[in-house]
Amino acid sequence: MKRIYKRTVAALLVVVLFVCGFGLYLFRYIKDGDEWVTFAVNRHAYTNGVLTTGSIYDRNGELLAGIEDGGRVFSDDYTVRRATLHVVGDAEGNIGTGLLTSYATTLMGYDLINGAYSRTGEGNSIYTTLDAELCATALNALGGSKGAVVVYNYETGEVVCMVSAPGFDPNDPPEIDGEDDRYDGAYINRAISSTFTPGSIFKVVTLAAAIENLPDLWDKTFTCTGEIEVGGEIITCSGVHGTIGIEDALAMSCNVAFAQLSLELGAEKIERYAEKAGLLDSFDLGKLTVAGGRYDRAPEGSADLAWSGIGQYNDLVNPLAMARYMGAIAAQGRAANPQLIDKVRTPLGLPGAITWPSGHTRLMSSSTADTLKQMLRYNVTSYYGEWRFPGLAVCAKSGTAEVAEGDAPHAWFTGFLDDPENPYAFAVIVENGGWGVSVAGAVANQVLQQLVYG
Template identity: 30%
Template sequence: MKRSASSYIKLSLASALVLVSCCLCSWRLMKIQVVESETYSQTKTSTQTYSQTIQATRGEIVDSSGKPIIENKVGYSLIIEPDTFPEDNTEGNQVLLSLTKILDENQVTYTTSLPISETQPYAFTEDEDAVAKLKKTLNMNVYATAENCMDQIQKEYEIDDSYTPEQQRLLAGIRYEMQLRGFSLSNRFTLAEDVPLDTVTEIKERGVTLPGVDIVEEAIRSVAQGDVVPHEIGTVGPIYAEEYEELKSKGYDLDDVVGKSGIEKAMEDTLCGSDGIKEIKVENGQVVSSEITTPMEAGSTVQLTVNSDFQRELQGILSDFIKNFDSLRDEKTKDLKTVQCGAIVVLDAKNGGVLGMVTNPTYDLSDYKTNYEEILNEENKPLFNRATYGLYRPGSTFKTITAVAGLNEGIVNGGTTYYCGHVYHFKDHNYNCTGSHGDISITRALQVSCNIYFYKLSEELTIDRISDYATRFGLGQKTGLETGDAAGHLSNQETFKELGADWTVGQVLQSAIGQGEWAVTPLQMANVACTIANDGTRYVPHLVDSIWDYNHNTCLEKVQPEVAEQITPLNDSVFQLVENGMIAASRNNFPSKYSLSDFGFDVAIKTGTPQNSSRVQDSFFIGYAPANDPEIAFAGVIEGGEYSKYMIRSIIQAYQKTVKNENVTVDTIAATTTTTDSAQNSTQTTTTVTTAN
C-alpha cells in the first residue's frame, strides 16, 4: 500500500516526540539517582527524637544509728495512661470498675482522698482542709453540702443511677483523685503502688479489656519503722494540679511524688534527687539509638538525731503510765477522770537534738495510707502531736524561769528570804500556798514549790520582766524545729486583750507560778530545761543530725548546733541556785520504786500541776540529768492526771539502756495497786489557786 507524504511526516514527528520524551526521562532519572540522591534519601527516612524522664530515686530516712525508718524497694505500680484510656465516660467508668474489682479480690489497697462518707446520706469527713480543697476543685460555693459535691462529680463523669450506690461512691472517689492529680494527656495517673506479682499477672492477662491500664516497675517508698516519730517523719504524695505551677520551675513533673508533711516535706530538696533524661531516636518507626544525656542522681539520705530503740522505750513508758494510772490513785486523785493523753520530749542537752519524742495516743505510719479515715476519726485524735502542738499551762515548772529572772536581775540572791504563812493577802484577795514554809530562800522555794515566795518575787519583777525572760527561754514563739511546731503565747496584758479577757494586777502573781494564760508545748519546756542545763544557752531543737549519700557511705554534711539565745548570767550562782533547787526537788519523798536518788548522779527536776478548765488539772515535769554534766533534758505532760514525775526514772533508764548501751532494766508503771502517801507528796506538786478578776 502506497503511503502519502503526510503519513511519513506524522510518523517522523511521533518518533521524534518519543525520542525526546525518553531523553527527558533519562535525564530526570539521572538527576534523581546521582545529583539529588542524598536529598531524596533524607526525604524517604522519617526521624523523630523523644525525651524520656528517668525518675530519681528518693533518699532514705534513717535513725541516729543508721537503721532505716523510711526506705525504698523495687515494686510494681498500677497506672492509667491518658492516651489510651477511653475518652467516653461510660467506657472509662467500666474500665475503672473492672480494675478495682480485680484489686479488691486480691486485697490490694488503693487510696482516694474524697472527703465524703462512704455511704449515704453523704456527709463530709472531719478533715476541713480536704473539704475546702474539694469545694474549690469543683468550683462549689462554701455552703455546698456533701450531697451537692457528689451530684457535681456524678454529673461531670456521667455516673448515673445505672450504677449501684457503692459503685457511684467508688467511681466518684477515683474520678476526683484523677482530677486532683491533673490526669491529662501529659500526665498519667497512679492508682495503686506495690502491687503483688500475682495481681500484676492477672491485670496483664486481661489487658485487652482494660484499655489505658498499664503496670510499671519503679522504686516504691516503704516504711521500715512506722512507729518511730510518725508525726515527724511525715508522708509523700502525688503533686496536685494547684501545686504544679510552683513545683514545675524546680524541675518536677506532674507524675512525681513530693513530701507532704514532716521530714519528707522539710527535707524535700535533699531527699528528692535529680531526674535524668534519656533521648530516644526513632527512624521509620524503629529505635536506632537510646542515650542517657542527663544522668539521674539519687536523693541524699537524711540521718535523724532520734534513736529508734529509745523512741520505742519512751512510747512504752508513756503508754504504760496512762494505761495503769488507776494503780496510782489515792485520796488526792480518786476523783480525776480517766487518763488517756500525754507527751514526752527528750533532748540531747549538749546540742538540742531530739533523742525521742512521743505522744499518746499515736499511730503507725504503715497504717496511714490504708486506715487513714479510721485513724483520723479515732478518739483523742492520734494524728495530733501533743509533743509539738499540744498547748498547756506549765504550772510550777515555770517557777524555774521566774527564779532565773529574779536572780539575774539582782532582785534576790541565795540568801534572800520571803515569809510564807500559807495565805498571802494581795489587793483585797487571798492567795494560798502548798504549805506554811516560814522564812524561805529561793532554793528551798523551788524544792517545795512555795507559791508565796514567787508571788512576792513577781511583785518586784513586774509582768514585763517576767514576759521578757519567758521570751528569752523560747516561750511564745516557735522553736525552729524543722517540721514545725506551735508558738503558744505568753501570759501578759497583750494576750489577755487578744483573748478578750480582763487583765488585773493579780494576774502577775498567777503568771509567775505558771498559771494565768500561758500556752506552752512539751518541746518548749524541754528546751527550757535544756537552757538551764547549759547555764543560759538556748539551742534550736533539731531532728536532722546529718546528710549522707544515698547508700549511707559518705557523710556530706553534719548539722551544727544553732544557738537561739544566750542568757548571760549576772554571776555564777544564778543557774547554780536554780539547779540546786531542782536537785532538791528530785529527792522529795518519791516512792522507792520511782526514786531518782540511786543513779550514782544527781537529777534536776521541777514538777507542776497546772489547772485546766476542761480537765481540772494536768501534770507536768521538766528536768535534766546528770545534773553536774547534763546529757539529756526532758519534759512531759499527762492530761487530767497526776504523778507524771514517776516516769522520770524510766526515762533515764531507757536512755542508759538504748543510747548508752548500758545493762539497765527499765522500770515502768505496772498494773498493780500502789499505796501512795499523799501527805508525803504534798510538797512535790503545786496546788494552784484561782484568782478573782
C-alpha cells in the same frame, strides 16, 4: 539619626524585658522550685501521691522509712513505727512536719543547681539523730496517754528522743473522724508544734527573773498558810508550807511564795525573762518551726499577774523549747540548738546536703545558770527523792498544770542530767496525767535509764 535612636530604644527595651523576665523566672525558681518538684504528680518521685524515693534511718542506722517494690515501707517493729511516726511522717503526708513531707526535696535529692538529680528511684538517705529504741521506750512509758517526750543532747544539740501521742501505725493508717477523741491531734507533732499550760515548771523562769532583779532574794522568807489573797481573789497552794526561804519555795513549789515574787517583779520583767529563756518566740529546727509560747501581761497587783508567774493564767510553752531552756541551765547558760538530722547521703554514699553545726544560743548568764542548776538538783535530792531516779544525777522541776475545769491537770517534768558523760536535757508532758513528779517523772526516769544504762 532619629531612626537609629528609635531602634536602639526598641532593642534596649527588649533587653530590659528579657532581663526582667529571666529575673522573675529565676526568682520563682529559687522561691518555688521546691514546690514544683514536690508537686505530687512529679512522676520521678511520687506514686499515687506517695513519695516513693528516699529513706530515713535512726542514729544507729535502723531503717525507719524505706522503699520496697516501689512503695513506701516503715520500720518492721510495731512500736518503733508508732514511736517515730511524727518525726518520720506518714505516707499520705497528713503529718506536715514529718520528714517525708517537710524534707521531700532532700529525700528526692533535689537542689537548685542540679534539679532532681537522683533519678535512680533510690533517692537520698536521711540519718536522723533519733534513737528508735529510746523513742519506743518513751511511747510505752506514756502508757496510752496523750503527751510528748523530748530528750536532747545539750552539748551537741542532737534530739535523741522525740515522741508525740496519740499517733497510729503508719502501715495501717486509720480513717480519722473529727469527733474521735482517740486520735485527737494525731497528725500533730506535739513536741514541735503544740504549746501547753506550763504550771509550776514556769516557776524556774520567774525565779531567774528574781535572781537577777531582787537583791534581797536570799534573805527573803515566805509564810505559806496554804493560800494568799491577791486583788480580792484567793490563790491556793498545794500544801501548808510554813515559813520558808526561796530554795524550799521552789522545791515545794509554793504558790504563795511565787505569787509574792510575781507581784514584786511585775509582768514586764517576767515577760522579758520568758522571752530570754527562748520560750516565747518560735525557732527553727532545720526546715521545721518550733512553736512559740505565750505570756500575757496582767495588771499590776492582780491575781492574774500572780498566777502568770506560777505558770497558769494564759501562759503557754512548747516542750522542745522547755527542754532547750533546761539544756541552757545545764550548760552555763548556752544551749545547743536542737537538731533532728545527723547527715544526708546520696545513693553512692556521698554527702547529699551540707549539714551545718547547729550552733548555740545564750539564754541566760552563766552565774544564773549555775544558781538554777544547784536549785534544780536540790529539788530532787530534798523533795522528789533520788530513789525515783536511781543512778542518775537528775536536776529538774515538776509541774502540775491546771487545765479545763473537771479535767485532770497536765503532768510535767523537765530538767537535765548533771553528768558530762550523759549531757541530756528533757521535757515530758502527760496530758491530763495528774501529779507531775509521780506521773511525768516516772516517764522521764524510764527513758533516761535506757539512755544511760541501755
